[in-house]
Amino acid sequence: MDILNLPHFKVLHVEQTEHDYSIRAEMASPPIICPNCYNRDFVGYGKKEQLFMDLPIHGKRVGILVNRRRYRCKECNKTFLEILPDMDEKRLATTRLIEYVQKQSLKRTFASISEDVGLDEKTVRNIFRDYVTHLEKTVRFATPEYLGIDEIHIIHPRCVVCNVKDRTIINILQNRNKETVIKYLMELPDRDRVKYVSMDMWQPYRDAVKLVLPQAKIIVDKFHVLRMANQGVETVRKDIRANMTPKQRRTLMHDRFVLLKRRHELKEAEFLKLESWTKNLPDLGKAYELKEEFFQVYESKNQAEAIERYNAWLSKVTDEICFAFEPLIKALTNWHHEVFNYFNHPITNAYTEALNGLIRVMNRLGRGYSFEALRAKILFTEGLSKSKRPLYRRQNREPIMSRMVIAETTIDYQNWDTGVPITTLVDFIEKGKI
Known part of the structure; x- marks a missing residue:
């Protein structure tokens, strides 16, 4: 039995130890011509033993010791070694x-x-x-009409680029710098195809998109805005705990998730906890009500109604509570146009929820890997990416010898990728498949 199953080689001897196979082999047939001048007249000129590693056999490492012959051509007088099919001489x-x-x-x-x-x-x-x-x-990822630019933490903060409609990842950039994002966007195939860009409120992203994709409307996804409203409640909670007993602090810490829930989502026991805290701590009650009213802005039917609701909300932010919601107010002042673009072009929650699920499990994947390795695992692991066939393209008619002849129609059947589905990626990570 040929243990190697490499038809160009003849096995001379096999040894094995507890961990390894050592296989001596040589070429099954001598060369026919000189690779330099293609002459057939050459003679042996010594041998050289080289070690090539091979696939493990029976769980043991395999080393192939090739007894490689050297020849000298009588015509050009040059020497050459046997060419070794199936071997990578560089590695x-x-x-x-x-x-x-x-x-x-x-x-x-x-x-x-x-x-x-x-x-x-x-x-x-x-x-x-x-x-x-x-x-x-x-592997080329198709440029989507709805492009998502967000942040993900892989060892350090990185820019993650997504296909929003398909909820797939199409790239992860080394960092979130403006120059890095510009370079990536400049290299996008058919970048004029991008109509909308969803992003968080990171100025370098906006600058890069305005420069490279001037035709695209920028939309701040509501998740990033609503998170800041919740942070306003958290700021008040942390501010008032300074005057609490250790036991009260622990209880409030445990109940903080009730404060972050919408009122209509509360169960009866949670509602009683909320009432207890907001009645005993008026500032916390005000913060909760402001948070709830701000969430209602995103229940508006159109942009005009949303702006009207926001202005009404803003008028209710009193001086004593303003410090907690100042980051939110400042963000909406600086990003007013992009935030309210959402109401003309709403991005589905499923995209951000899926991305948050990925962020949650990334630390589990990241142990022991470099960023480059993690990025490759995410983008190129077999079975992850989604593929679609390109659209049928009809060929133009071409005039030949004063006649109109229809050129042969061709269809490119090579698949192109729409990216890596975020939910599938999360599932792969949780099951230890990558």
């Missing part, structure tokens, strides 16, 4: 092992792969980088 590994490492590098740590196959960890890392470079060139 000193079989091509099938390289392919295995490429796939595994999106699922496992480099150290575990190194121990598994016997390659140096640095070599595994270099194989991974070459593979990602290849994927970057060959």
Whole structure:
């Protein structure tokens, strides 16, 4: 039985230890021509033993010691080594092992792969980088009409780019800097296709979009605005706890989730807790009512009604409570146009809820990986991305010899990716699939 299953090689000897197979082999057939001048007249000129790592067998690492012959051509007088099919001479590994490492590098740590196959960890890392470079060139994510730009924490804050309608991730950038975002947007294929951009209130994002995608309407997703209203209640809660006993502080800390809930979502026991806190702490009660009224702004039927409700809400923010909602008021002053664009082009909650689910589990994925490895795992893991066929494109008629001849119609069947579904990615992470 041929243990290697490499038809170009002849196995000479096999040894095994507790952890490894050592297989001596040589080329099954000698070369036919000189690779330099293509002459057939050459003679042997010594041998060279080279070690190539291969796929594990029976859970053991495999090293192939190739007894490689050297030849000298009588015509051009140059020497040459046998060409080794199925071998990657740069990495000193079989091509099938390289392919295995490429796939595994999106699922496992480099150290575990190194121990598994016997390659140096640095070599595994270099194989991974070459593979990602290849994927970057060959896997193209379609540019959506609704583009989402948000933040995700992977070791450090990163810019995550999404297809809002399909709820998929199409890229994760190294950082959130204006220059980084501009460079990415400039390289988007068909960037004129983008009609709307949803984002959080981060000035570099707005600057980049206005510069590169001037045709796109910028929309601040309501999640980011409503979160600031909740933070106003939290600010008041933290402010008043200074005058509380340790027991009261602990109780209020435990009950803070009641304060962040909408009134109509409260169960009976939660409603009683809310009444107890708001009656005994009037400032907390005012903050809660302001939060509830601000949420009602987003129940408006149109932009005009939303602006009217917001102005009415603003008039109720008294001086003694203003400090808690000042960040929210300042944000709506600076981002007024983009915030109220939401009411003409509402973004579904499902997108931000899915993204929040991803943020929640990212720390679990991040242990032991570099940003580059995590990014590749998210974007390129097999079975994650969604694909669609491109639209049918009809060819134009071309005049030939004074006649109108219809050119042959062709359809490009190569799939293009719409991105990685966020909910699927969360599921993969929670189940330990990546």
